[in-house]
Amino acid sequence: xxxxxxxxxxxxxxxxxxxxxxxxxxxxxxxxxxxxxxxxxxxxxxxxxxxxxxxxxxxxxxxxxxxxxxxxxxxxxxxxxxxxxxxxxxxxxxxxxxxxxxxxxxxxxxxxxxxxxxxxxxxxxxxxxxxxxxxxxxxxxxxxxxxxxxxxxxxxxxxxxxxxxxxxxxxxxxxxxxxxxxxxxxxxxxxxxxxxxxxxxxxxxxxxxxxxxxxxxxxxxxxxxxxxxxxxxxxxxxxxxxxxxxxxxxxxxxxxxxxxxxxxxxxxxxxxxxxxxxxxxx
Amino acid sequence: xxxxxxxxxxxxxxxxxxxxxxxxxxxxxxxxxxxxxxxxxxxxxxxxxxxxxxxxxxxxxxxxxxxxxxxxxxxxxxxxxxxxxxxxxxxxxxxxxxxxxxxxxxxxxxxxxxxxxxxxxxxxxxxxxxxxxxxxxxxxxxxxxxxxxxxxxxxxxxxxxxxxxxxxxxxxxxx
Ligand SMILES: Cc1cc2nc3c(=O)[nH]c(=O)nc-3n(C[C@H](O)[C@H](O)[C@H](O)COP(=O)(O)OP(=O)(O)OC[C@H]3O[C@@H](n4cnc5c(N)ncnc54)[C@H](O)[C@@H]3O)c2cc1C
Ligand code: FES
Ligand code: FES
Numbered sequence: 001x002x003x004x005x006x007x008x009x010x011x012x013x014x015x016x017x018x019x020x021x022x023x024x025x026x027x028x029x030x031x032x033x034x035x036x037x038x039x040x041x042x043x044x045x046x047x048x049x050x051x052x053x054x055x056x057x058x059x060x061x062x063x064x065x066x067x068x069x070x071x072x073x074x075x076x077x078x079x080x081x082x083x084x085x086x087x088x089x090x091x092x093x094x095x096x097x098x099x100x101x102x103x104x105x106x107x108x109x110x111x112x113x114x115x116x117x118x119x120x121x122x123x124x125x126x127x128x129x130x131x132x133x134x135x136x137x138x139x140x141x142x143x144x145x146x147x148x149x150x151x152x153x154x155x156x157x158x159x160x161x162x163x164x165x166x167x168x169x170x171x172x173x174x175x176x177x178x179x180x181x182x183x184x185x186x187x188x189x190x191x192x193x194x195x196x197x198x199x200x201x202x203x204x205x206x207x208x209x210x211x212x213x214x215x216x217x218x219x220x221x222x223x224x225x226x227x228x229x230x231x232x233x234x235x236x237x238x239x240x241x242x243x244x245x246x247x248x249x250x251x252x253x254x255x256x257x258x259x260x261x262x263x264x265x266x267x268x269x270x271x272x273x274x275x276x277x278x279x280x281x282x
Numbered sequence: 283x284x285x286x287x288x289x290x291x292x293x294x295x296x297x298x299x300x301x302x303x304x305x306x307x308x309x310x311x312x313x314x315x316x317x318x319x320x321x322x323x324x325x326x327x328x329x330x331x332x333x334x335x336x337x338x339x340x341x342x343x344x345x346x347x348x349x350x351x352x353x354x355x356x357x358x359x360x361x362x363x364x365x366x367x368x369x370x371x372x373x374x375x376x377x378x379x380x381x382x383x384x385x386x387x388x389x390x391x392x393x394x395x396x397x398x399x400x401x402x403x404x405x406x407x408x409x410x411x412x413x414x415x416x417x418x419x420x421x422x423x424x425x426x427x428x429x430x431x432x433x434x435x436x437x438x439x440x441x442x443x444x445x446x447x448x449x450x451x452x453x454x455x456x457x
Contacts, residue, residue: 006310030354031352048354101347101401101405101419102348102423105348
């Protein structure tokens, strides 16, 4: 029998020290890692650093107008946080439609980011919240904006000996939404997703930020659509033009989950639905 | 009543299962599902897909429904686990969730049933009178290839009128 070792540290320093070794990787909820473990790592199985015991990394903290989440905060904890419901509605909506109850109870925000999938559902919301990631290793800490973290599907700037130790953003109290399409409502990975954050002032939309999931090698912003919408009144004409523009900004591929044309079309549909205040269907 | 059961091999984990304390040495790469079935002989928790898709392996971990196929055994150190074997207080007195599932024909081949029952208990712990949408959301991670779900949803609806805190209290996790 092939075996891998696991280590259960209780302090961050201990965890970082262990991660600095050879052939070691962290495990949080395990919902990505355990699915692909044998497939990807075959016989040279790494040692696993079990992060569960690092209590401070499970916390949701508020300081003045800033919220910071420990990487071990689960989708369920995000879904049930009254604070986040007010301050980051798009993040809460994304957390509550992903996976199943069983997955949401284990899946962590840190794992979702580190896994680096363009269809990771918490990532588009974090783009429109302008989230900052704190990365820590034995060599110290660095801070990086979420949109500088991803290099391609499954590829990130995270070094082997680094942990994501915090995810922080300003409380918005603005409008926001997250909508996705998947083969079925539960237990399916997004084919397309759209997240947005914006303010409404005297009937016009301002401070628009829009991010798209699963339609490019990484999550992307839609700057031309954002610019077009800025300062406009949200009527049918404006929404149709915005939907047309955003389809051009998406760079989808065809794969096992969907085809490029459908994805491009649906980006526009989801944007219109979201700005019209239509919720994810039950 | 708490008993410590000791067996010997490899990595050591201590946990509470169905109200009993265990300390067990097991291969470090075992999932909780393997520990339950191969390690302890509790075959009530079913093994379906082993990738989090079917819910047949659902158990309660610290009061929450999780897929035991996606938890590594060393991650359950100090945890409290309930499986289908712990649901009835004795062989002669089925738990109300079990009784109503039988009464409503919510059990056909029975493969999904242990998982369905554990997900139902987890739901009732949070909300003892859930509406239909809440029930559907709570059970969306449990596949059933036989019933078509209608009987299961009806059974859980029925439970909201009759389940009491006394039926649920042993499953509640207190840190
Ligand atoms: C059945 C099923 C359904 C799913 N549905 C969805 C869905 O709808 N939407 C969605 O977005 N995802 C979904 N997922 C994917 C998965 O649940 C999420 O990506 C989850 O957030 C991963 O988190 P985790 O804690 O389980 O990560 P793990 O599996 O523990 O880790 C994933 C990767 O991140 C690394 N890592 C974890 N934490 C850190 C950290 N703090 N610092 C550095 N590296 C770290 C690990 O080493 C590993 O490489 C699904 C998975 C399954 C099995
Ligand atoms: S066996 Fe665990 S979800 Fe299918
Ligand atoms: S009763 Fe057969 S799978 Fe549900």
